[in-house]
Amino acid sequence: MTEIRGVGIGQGVAQGPVVRMAEALPAPEKTASAAGADAERTRAREAVAAVAAELQERAETAGGAAQEVLEAQAMIAEDPTLQDEVDARIDDGGTAEWAVHDAFAGFKATLEAVGGYLGERAADLDDIAQRVLAHLRGVDAPGIPDPGHPFVLVARDLAPADTALLKLDQVLALITTDGGPTSHTAILAREKGIVAVVGAADAASLENGQQVIVDAAAGTVTTDPSAEELERAQVRADARAAAVDAPPSPGALADGTKIALLANLGKPADAAEAVARGAEGVGLFRTEFLFLSASQAPTVAEQRTSYRDLLSAFPGKKVVVRMLDAGADKPLAFLNDAHEENPALGLRGLRSLRASEDILREQLTALAEADAETEADLWVMAPMVTTVEETKYFTGLAREYGLKTAGVMVEVPASALLADRVLAHADFASIGTNDLTQYTMAADRMLGSVALFQNPWHPAVLRLVGEVGAAGARTSKPVGVCGEAAADPLLALVLVGLGVTSLSMAPAALADVRLALSERTLDETRRLAEIALAADDAAGARNAVAEAFTDLPSHQKETTS
Template structure:
């Protein structure tokens, strides 16, 4: 392709984002024009009336062009464009802009300030509301362009099948992309529930979000992307492109053949669960083919709050999370805050080593009132929704802590208490720690951090944090042995659980549930279906026999069935 000839020096480089729309794509990059900003030297207006009329006309022209585009797209895109047009027609926006004009700002600045007033409110609300900020800013940027008389921001004209790259795509842009010319989408920002993700999936365009440095890729550079794995290769050679394409097709076919609960080839049950962080995640995961939630992180309930959330406020949120899982399990992790993510209402002061400080259950021990309020709310919501709610504590190190937590859970009327196994001390003494509770859940990210004494936030130490480190696998194995001695189920809720090869190792070590990003469930289901428990045990032995993390991965790749490894 012509673009690769003009970039002979570009070496292939592979990066990882989050795959949000399956399939592979290859093509030159088209960078989306960034939003239009008001000029720094914009003059204040002299005729406020006339300026307001201009601002009104600018918003109106944006609304009209959005509605005009809405007539040319399918239903879903149409609803989004119409909703965005409603924003452009909002009286509140014009009123806010009028105030800005009166305060002496220029036309473009008044528009932008008005938009930002609302954007700040949406961002403070978080979740779904915060994701609407992209729609709002898109309206603002288009209105600024209109009032300045410059071309609208967005996708520049192009005629060759291309990969569209942007900081984040506004709905108006995503919805009106030409399916024949857009072979793939990459954004630097965005999330699993952003418009880009939803629309790309509906339009069948492979997409990757949260790719670091995406907007710095030079226009015209060829890229290959895999919307399942999130892998993006800049300036790939054609062999890689072909291999990636064939592999993705075979993978889609293999994954499509399977559904239902996780099972090994000889029928042993391994629950496939989702990691979630809020109501919107719960709604999305609840609609998918999985057996429940293995890790519900409850921090979001607290982190933005100025004062401790009441039992009623919490009950409301938990109800929303549990409702999609009636009859299915939801494992809730109680508040996991510490000096690195302090709470305004429970700040125990700065610490030299927050990861080793008063966090997790240690904070709950200082502030049992917070824990009791959370457990009470969880119990009410559990009763009302019919979800199989199980509660576990983070950062448990000893059997006494486990017993203390279990007693509080039961006193609050919740039937099942468990603990996270993320402290090596708790893993080594799992038979005593888990003897006090009903189940254990391995947090492999923290367990690796504490086992290898390597800060998770320190990127330069990522080799030490590799979940394939044999020492980490040993600690996991010891925890599983301890759980088996006291006949308690133990699961994994770290990132390892979503890696199909590591999942085999974990099952071989004795794990009976795997909790992961919901998008990883199908490939893990496939991996399990191709191996018996005895094969998983042999694979685990191979991994633990390795001398290094790289050797462990290589050994498992060789020991696993080629029907699986050919697809990865």
């Protein structure tokens, strides 16, 4: 028996025989074209168009996050820059096969050199190139194997087109040697609820038919396990299946401590899925969807209609609406069109709204009118609040419009360090861990070269979360987390241990987080938080907490055995 380590996605555990993904098609050799440049260009463009159409068709079949990923792949396939690169190689006398292979490989190398999030997109280019190459050769592209029985799939990485259409009754678990927690494989595995361990480099040694246990909670793959280990894993798998399949219940720890589980939503149409998955309300509604595609601000009436649709889906439940968060990576011409050398540190969030206060007042007017017509418990919050003065400004303005619950987003160290003073004026705080990590670690979220610093597990980030949690306890004010960190079941436990009282995430993550909470007491989450804070870096914090989590007795298992 050996143990292979990687990054686990979710909390699942599964066991079964390994089936390895087929190897890629061999690279074409650089040979001169006998058909001529015009014919080769036609062949290349027809093949690319066929692959893009196939990806678009798969996107419409898959739906959800998979649809967005596949639609993005279809756009990449027909990217004009790539097309120019292919044409240039054909003009030099190459065949369509070699031109496609070499052009995509060059672009892939560029992304890999950047690293981080963009580096993890490199696998997408491999998949597109393989599909185009297969089309040119008149053969099937490498895809998911079908051995005729359930299996654990092992691959270097998995293309979105394949992940989107996995047969969940056959693929027991997924192991990749490459990729990371933000790769498309990880994103789609999380959405589909597939037990997965990614970035497990040593999994390259696994052989077809070899029995393994894939433990996403621990981020491990156990090879050739004993009968006792297989039985323990099955007990855990059965308990998790029962918990996930059970009617959704409010979030709570094993000792009964309530932790509200809320949904992050981007538009009113997303509400139905959140309700179906048991969201207890909305912890973050992004109002940007109304503004980003508009050349001018939407009217009060247009906004009121959208807000009313959202609030109507959650009668009697909390709905937290974030005011327009523009600037930085979301510029709006009608709000702030001035060039800034470093927009992440410029006029964004509440700063931008104060500079165009009419936009903010129109939002508050529309929200107040929608609130009067519905039965949800509306909370409003300002983005990117940095000072106590900004807090007083926003909460005072919200109350001027009759909105009874007004809070702030804590996304910069300044507001985290002064959280007790901020909460003296705000009704609640919501921590945006994505931006808090960016500003704590001085690492631009949009810059792939510093993506390794963008990790909310870093003890410096967690210490700031703890400051806000402690301030919330002292002032008896609720503290939520609405960043991506809340969707990580293991990190969610640490956040609760740091004083967070609610967690908001993509609806697909609710079941795993709900289960993780149900297995631990408040004292245990506090112990996990102490372990994370004692680490020197993000990797050390996560590994130490994962080990401690595995060693603790599971209260869920005790009640189901």
